[in-house]
Amino acid sequence: MVSTIQNTDVKQGFGPENMRLKKGIIGKDSSLCLLAEDADPVSSLQKDADRAVVVAVTSRAVFDCGAEDGDDVYGVGVAFPLLQALQRVNERLLEENPAESLLFDVVLITTDSQQQQQSSRIISNTRHYGLEISRFCFSSEEDFIESLLTNHVDLFLSTDRSEAAQASHKGVFSALLNRKVASSEQLRVLFCGDAVIRPDTDSPSASQDAAQSFSAQLGEMRQRFGLLHSPLSIVLVTSRGGRESCGTALRTLRSRGVSVDEAYCLAGAPRSPFLSLLRPHFLLNNDLED
Amino acid sequence: MSEIKLTKSAPTEDNGEEKDWAAAKAFFDNLKTNKPRPPKPRYAVTIAVSSRTLFNMVKERKIYQDEGLEKYVAYQMEHENEPLMPGAAFPFVQALMNVNSRLRELYPDSEELFDIVLMTNNHAQVGVRLINSINHYDLSIERFCMTGGESPIGYLKAYMTNLYLSKDSDKVTEAIAEGIAAATMFTADTENELSKTQLRVAFDGDAVLFSDESEIIVKQHGLDTFFEHEKEFENKPLAQGPLKCFLEALGKLQRKFIAKNERLNCPIRTFLVTARSAASSGARVLKTLRSWGLEIDEALFLAGAPKGPLLEKIKPHIFFDDQMFHIEGAQELGTISAHVPYGIGQKYHKGKLIEQPPKKE
Numbered sequence: 071m072v073s074t075i076q077n078t079d080v081k082q083g084f085g086p087e088n089m090r091l092k093k094g095i096i097g098k099d100s101s102l103c104l105l106a107e108d109a110d111p112v113s114s115l116q117k118d119a120d121r122a123v124v125v126a127v128t129s130r131a132v133f134d135c136g137a138e139d140g141d142d143v144y145g146v147g148v149a150f151p152l153l154q155a156l157q158r159v160n161e162r163l164l165e166e167n168p169a170e171s172l173l174f175d176v177v178l179i180t181t182d183s184q185q186q187q188q189s190s191r192i193i194s195n196t197r198h199y200g201l202e203i204s205r206f207c208f209s210s211e212e213d214f215i216e217s218l219l220t221n222h223v224d225l226f227l228s229t230d231r232s233e234a235a236q237a238s239h240k241g242v243f244s245a246l247l248n249r250k251v252a253s254s255e256q257l258r259v260l261f262c263g264d265a266v267i268r269p270d271t272d273s274p275s276a277s278q279d280a281a282q283s284f285s286a287q288l289g290e291m292r293q294r295f296g297l298l299h300s301p302l303s304i305v306l307v308t309s310r311g312g313r314e315s316c317g318t319a320l321r322t323l324r325s326r327g328v329s330v331d332e333a334y335c336l337a338g339a340p341r342s343p344f345l346s347l348l349r350p351h352f353l354l355n356n357d358l359e360d
Numbered sequence: 361m362s363e364i365k366l367t368k369s370a371p372t373e374d375n376g377e378e379k380d381w382a383a384a385k386a387f388f389d390n391l392k393t394n395k396p397r398p399p400k401p402r403y404a405v406t407i408a409v410s411s412r413t414l415f416n417m418v419k420e421r422k423i424y425q426d427e428g429l430e431k432y433v434a435y436q437m438e439h440e441n442e443p444l445m446p447g448a449a450f451p452f453v454q455a456l457m458n459v460n461s462r463l464r465e466l467y468p469d470s471e472e473l474f475d476i477v478l479m480t481n482n483h484a485q486v487g488v489r490l491i492n493s494i495n496h497y498d499l500s501i502e503r504f505c506m507t508g509g510e511s512p513i514g515y516l517k518a519y520m521t522n523l524y525l526s527k528d529s530d531k532v533t534e535a536i537a538e539g540i541a542a543a544t545m546f547t548a549d550t551e552n553e554l555s556k557t558q559l560r561v562a563f564d565g566d567a568v569l570f571s572d573e574s575e576i577i578v579k580q581h582g583l584d585t586f587f588e589h590e591k592e593f594e595n596k597p598l599a600q601g602p603l604k605c606f607l608e609a610l611g612k613l614q615r616k617f618i619a620k621n622e623r624l625n626c627p628i629r630t631f632l633v634t635a636r637s638a639a640s641s642g643a644r645v646l647k648t649l650r651s652w653g654l655e656i657d658e659a660l661f662l663a664g665a666p667k668g669p670l671l672e673k674i675k676p677h678i679f680f681d682d683q684m685f686h687i688e689g690a691q692e693l694g695t696i697s698a699h700v701p702y703g704i705g706q707k708y709h710k711g712k713l714i715e716q717p718p719k720k721e
Contacts, residue, residue, distance in 0.1 A: 297429050297483060298509070306484065310383045312398065312502035317491040320484060332508040333484035334515075338384025339401045339503060340377040343518035 101209035101217050102189075122175035123287045125156065126207070126223040128233070129180045129192050131247050144195050148229060149247050152351045154254035155301070157202050159291065162301045166294050172287065177221055179207040181214040181233055218242045224284045227352055241276035243284050245352040252351045256301055259288060260350035261330070263308030263319035281355060282326060289328035297331075305348055306333045309341055396464065398502040401520045404475035405609040407456060408516055410526040411480040411490055413545045414453065415444035429483075436486040443496035444489065448545040448696050449525050450497075452677040455559035457500050459613065459627045466620050472613065477519050478504035479512045479526075516540055523606045525698060533701045541606040543680055543698030546687055552675050552694035558627050560676040561610060563656075564667075564700075565634035565645050567682035569607060571599035572703025574641075575682075579704050590641040597648040602702050603680055604652070611654050631674055632656045633681075637663035668693040684709065 127149050129135070134145035156174045163170045178196065180186045189208045196203050207217040215237050218226050226244040228234045234244040252258065292302050306323065308316040316335035323330055334344055381400060388397030398404075411417060424432035456474040463473055478490065478501050487506040494501050505515045513534050516524055524535045524542040535542035554560070566575045578586045610628055617626040636642045638661040649656060660670060668689040671679055679690050679697045682705040690697040707714055 297433060303508070309380050310387045312388065312395070313491050313494060313504065315387075316504070317488065317495075320488055320491075324485075330484040332510070333487050333504070333506045335502065335504045336380070336384075337388075337398045337502040338381045339519060341380055342376065344515070347514040347518060 101186075101207060101213045103205055103207040103209075103217060103221060105205050121171040122173055123284070123291070124175045124177060124222055124224045126177040126179045126218055126221065126226045127153065127247075128228045128230070129178050129185050129188075130182075131227065131229045132178060132201075133192065133195055135185065135188065142191055142194065143198055144191070146199070148249050148251075149227065150199075151252050151254040152227070152247065152257070153201050155252070155257040155351060158255065159257050159301045160202070163291065163294055170294070172291055172294075175204045176202060177205045177207060177223060178203045179214060179217060179226075180209055181211060181228070181230075183210040186210050215240050215242065224280065224287065238277050241280065243277055243280035245354050247352050248345075248350055250346065250349065252349045256303055258303050258305060258348065258350045260305045260307060260345075260348060260353045261285075261319070261323065261328075262353055262355045263306050263316055263335075264310050265355035266306075266319040266322055285323070285354070286327045289323075289326065292329060292331075293327075300331070303331045304328060305350060306330045307336065307341075307344065307348070308334075309336050310338065311335075312337045396460070396500060398500075399473040399475050400471040401475060403471035404473055404520075405613065406475045406477060406519050406521045406523075407453075408477045408479040408512075408519065408521045408524045409449045409453065410512075410528070410531075411478065411482055411486075412527040413447050413449035413525045414478065415447045415450070415490070415493055416547075417444060417447070433483055433485055436489050440489045441492060442489075443493040446497070448547040449678075451554050451696065452525075452559075453499060453501075455555070455677045458557065459559050460500065462627045463613065463616065466622070467616060470616075472616065474613075475503065475519075476501045477521070478506075479515060479519075479521075479524065480504070480506055481509055481512065482506050483508045513538055513540075522609050523603075529699070529701050532699075536602045536700070536702055541603045543603075543700045545678075546691055546697045546699065548691050548694045548696050550694040552672060554675055554677055558629055560629050560631065560674065562631040562633050562671060562674060562676035562679040562695075563603060563607060564679075564681040564683075564686065565632055565636060566598075566601075567703035567705050568601050568603050568680050568700050569632070570601045570604070570645070570648060572601070572682070572705065573599060576704045579708060587640050590636075590644050594644045595647060596644075597651040598644065600652075602700055604654075607654055607656070608652075614655075629657045630655075631676060632659040633662065633667055633670060633674070633679070634660070635662050635664050635667075637661050639663075668695070671695040682706070 130147065131149035132147050132153060134147045153176060156176055160173045163173055178192065180192070186208045189206070193206060205221065207221065209217040218237055219240070219242065223242060226234065226237045226242050227247050228244070229247045229249060231246060234246050237244040288304065292300065292304055295302065306316070306319055308319055313335055316333055320330055320333060336344065385397060388395065412421065420432065420436060423435050453476055456476060460473045463470065480490070482490070484506045503519065505512065507515065511534070512531060516535060517538070521540055524532065524540055525545050526532050526542070527545060529544045532542040532544045563569050566572060574586060574590060577589050607630060610630055614626055614628050617623065632645070634645065636645060642661045646659060662670065666689050667686050671690050672693040672695065676695065679695050680700055681687055681690070681697065682700045682702055684699060687697040687699050
């Protein structure tokens with residue numbers, strides 16, 4: 071499928087605050103990934119490619135593309151507070167150390183042709199809402215995984231279970247976004263302990279390596295902050311095993327450089343009341359079940 | 361607020377819940393160690409204990425207060441492999457475990473057991489030492505929440521908690537306001553030797569099992585009015601107090617032993633220890649219990665005499681009272697006590713109205 075998006079088209083879609091889009095990367099099947107350069111101090115920092123933690127989020131999760139406000143403004147989607155929380159972590163990291171290179175690098179990706187057509191609207195909406203997006207990938211169902219791989223995405227987040235599963239099978243570390251309202255003040259990441267100690271043998275080892283690598287990065291970020299008032303909280307939940315399982319998961323994560331803040335051992339107690347209270351933005355190592 | 365109810369919701373289990381439960385069951389059944397698996401929360405009598413009631417953390421608490429959170433957590437991590445010493449709730453927890461063994465003998469497939477949950481504000485890194493300590497004493501605690509500072513109240517509900525024990529009276533007050541039986545634990549000054557074969561629980565009456573309606577009359581109108589009132593309303597049941605539901609839960613388990621002809625050998629025994637007198641105001645209390653369909657094994661009417669010496673003879677694993685005066689009296693003579701911060705009694709000390717300083721926000 072030939073992409074109909076050209077740089078000139080994109081420029082014309084803009085209001086007074088012109089966001090210049092340079093350096094398009096055209097993927098094998100003509101998906102288009104664009105780097106955004108604008109006046110914003112945070113994203114204009116040359117994010118060190120090796121150190122940045124690249125998080126890709128589907129546009130359908132960020133914006134409610136059905137609901138239009140008449141003047142092309144989308145409603146906010148479930149992932150909106152997540153992006154704000156990621157931004158907050160970056161801000162606080164830079165407060166601690168203005169030369170910090172371990173930052174979140176947010177990629178907004180479309181994963182179907184319908185969304186792919188709305189590229190200029192998507193870009194203008196991120197501007198409208200003041201979201202800090204480093205890169206846009208306008209892909210379709212056929213080639214979004216390729217885009218994820220090309221962009222060295224460390225974590226792919228979607229509200230669509232099958233999308234996340236597909237990406238995971240191809241070695242991209244993926245997680246489902248929590249549909250319930252989450253905080254925009256603190257990024258809350260939930261590790262499912264049962265999988266920490268007994269990794270899912272179905273997913274390929276590339277995905278497991280990616281999982282461990284992301285966890286280690288997250289753990290390192292967490293260490294930049296004190297115990298209290300951290301913009302990032304790492305939560306562990308074990309659903310099935312007893313205290314030994316949870317204890318082992320705590321120590322295993324510790325050995326990987328992840329210092330857990332909150333731990334909950336359910337040993338068979340119903341999970342949903344806890345998830346409602348914990349309000350994580352996403353769950354890691356979950357068997358992609360609710 | 362005089363009506364406090366805590367009922368576990370009627371079974372409308374969803375598929376996800378059943379799956380989690382089945383997986384946990386399979387997990388425990390497959391363990392080589394024969395560890396008893398925790399019961400299904402819906403059917404269990406769930407007791408949540410804080411880390412400071414389960415273990416003695418006085419020294420560590422001092423480090424937290426004097427040197428701050430970071431130093432406290434670092435200290436706990438350094439000493440992670442040193443088991444903590446038992447705290448005020450420890451004998452109570454062991455007694456609960458004993459009741460569970462007896463229940464499992466008689467009813468191997470039942471989920472109606474005590475479920476003990478560790479509910480702590482501690483950071484999860486401190487939790488490693490707590491887990492190691494639980495392992496050291498081989499306590500049957502398989503569920504816990506380490507909230508890293510968040511309020512436990514929501515989690516108490518999530519576990520369908522029947523009783524919450526903590527050292528923090530603010531949390532206890534909050535729990536009671538939410539309809540959860542709760543009390544602030546105090547260690548005894550000396551240690552009485554407690555039964556290893558029978559769980560013994562003592563309750564004060566007014567403002568613990570019953571509402572504080574009668575106590576209000578005593579405090580505001582004096583004893584004479586109180587006696588007259590209680591006589592007049594002898595046949596009108598008192599309203600429920602915060603711990604009524606816990607007595608009810610104990611009664612449910614007791615009946616399981618009675619059903620198997622184990623009444624004389626029942627590993628649960630309950631006591632009412634009240635300042636009321638048998639001759640006058642006591643009748644209303646017994647009639648109220650009867651109207652609720654609840655039994656108490658021994659009712660002791662002190663007619664105003666101090667509770668300490670009597671409790672020393674009873675030797676309960678825990679004694680619930682709403683008045684600090686009685687808690688202190690019990691402590692002095694070796695009884696582990698739990699204060700229920702409910703009702704008019706909180707505004708008085710030894711019969712006198714306490715001047716409350718304006719609360720700091």
